[in-house]
Amino acid sequence: MANTLSGKILALALAVATALPVSAAPTAASLFGAEKRASRQAPQPIGTYARGCGAGLVQLPETGPTWQAMRLSRNRNWGQPEMIAFIQRLGAHAAAIGWKGIYVGDISQPRGGPMTSGHASHQIGLDADIWMLPPRRLNLTRAERESLSSISVRSADQRRVNGNYTAAHAALLRAAAMDPAVDRIFVTAPVKIEMCKHATRADRAWLQKIRPLYGHNTHFHVRLKCPPGARSCETQRPTVAELSKGGDGCDETLTWWVTDYLDPPKKAARPAQPAKPQPRKRGAREFTMADLPRECRTVLASD
Numbered sequence: 001m002a003n004t005l006s007g008k009i010l011a012l013a014l015a016v017a018t019a020l021p022v023s024a025a026p027t028a029a030s031l032f033g034a035e036k037r038a039s040r041q042a043p044q045p046i047g048t049y050a051r052g053c054g055a056g057l058v059q060l061p062e063t064g065p066t067w068q069a070m071r072l073s074r075n076r077n078w079g080q081p082e083m084i085a086f087i088q089r090l091g092a093h094a095a096a097i098g099w100k101g102i103y104v105g106d107i108s109q110p111r112g113g114p115m116t117s118g119h120a121s122h123q124i125g126l127d128a129d130i131w132m133l134p135p136r137r138l139n140l141t142r143a144e145r146e147s148l149s150s151i152s153v154r155s156a157d158q159r160r161v162n163g164n165y166t167a168a169h170a171a172l173l174r175a176a177a178m179d180p181a182v183d184r185i186f187v188t189a190p191v192k193i194e195m196c197k198h199a200t201r202a203d204r205a206w207l208q209k210i211r212p213l214y215g216h217n218t219h220f221h222v223r224l225k226c227p228p229g230a231r232s233c234e235t236q237r238p239t240v241a242e243l244s245k246g247g248d249g250c251d252e253t254l255t256w257w258v259t260d261y262l263d264p265p266k267k268a269a270r271p272a273q274p275a276k277p278q279p280r281k282r283g284a285r286e287f288t289m290a291d292l293p294r295e296c297r298t299v300l301a302s303d
């Protein structure tokens with residue numbers, strides 16, 4: 001049959017059909033990653049920190065009196081107006097404790113959303129990474145902002161802070177945690193352990209907001225609350241008060257990070273059981289638009 005004309009057409013059609021990929025939906029990360037500027041909409045965080053997007057985000061000026069945005073090539077210095085205002089307040093605090101200001105790492109992409117590299121969160125313009133490196137200068141060139149690296153404040157064995165950690169770090173973190181707009185702050189556990197040791201009995205309520213997490217030894221991660229009236233923004237659950245059961249989190253759940261987390265106790269030998277296949281949890285990088293709130297389509301389509 002291949003010799004007949006209709007046979008040739010059929011063979012050709014089959015070849016074309018098999019060569020074409022099944023039309024897979026593009027990832028949300030690729031769509032949001034391609035956006036170069038904010039949507040022309042009223043500012044609004046949409047969805048959750050790790051599954052959402054941001055309408056009407058504002059660009060943090062690359063350099064201000066008390067800050068510089070780093071890694072400008074990533075174009076991730078966009079946030080909700082509340083975040084931009086917070087960074088300005090934090091920069092002023094940094095100056096008050098003797099630093100030149102702060103180096104600001106990633107906030108969000110121009111329209112938020114999942115990213116093709118890095119963070120699972122930072123999707124709605126209410127997360128920002130602040131470098132542990134105290135700025136020496138606030139006149140870094142674009143090239144210097146690409147090449148300069150932050151410093152780690154954690155020892156190589158991950159159990160304590162190292163000589164890079166100073167009282168100024170503690171003061172800056174305390175100022176950040178006391179800011180009413182802040183929901184929680186992620187730091188490497190040794191930093192919180194150190195802060196627990198030095199906090200006085202009368203001045204430690206804010207410690208609840210300082211949360212230990214893996215990584216976070218070269219930067220701390222500030223997460224703001226959903227701004228008042230932001231109806232499409234979902235507050236994180238459990239709240240920090242629920243997590244620390246009303247306490248300050250200076251307890252065994254904190255010590256776990258520098259003990260069992262690093263040295264998991266050997267499990268008692270159990271009879272071998274066939275492992276049940278678990279469905280793999282999809283990461284933010286694999287999300288399609290169907291995984292995000294519907295309003296995110298409007299954010300993407302907006303001018």
Ligand SMILES: [Zn+2]
Nearest residue numbers: 119128129221
């Ligand atoms: Zn972060």
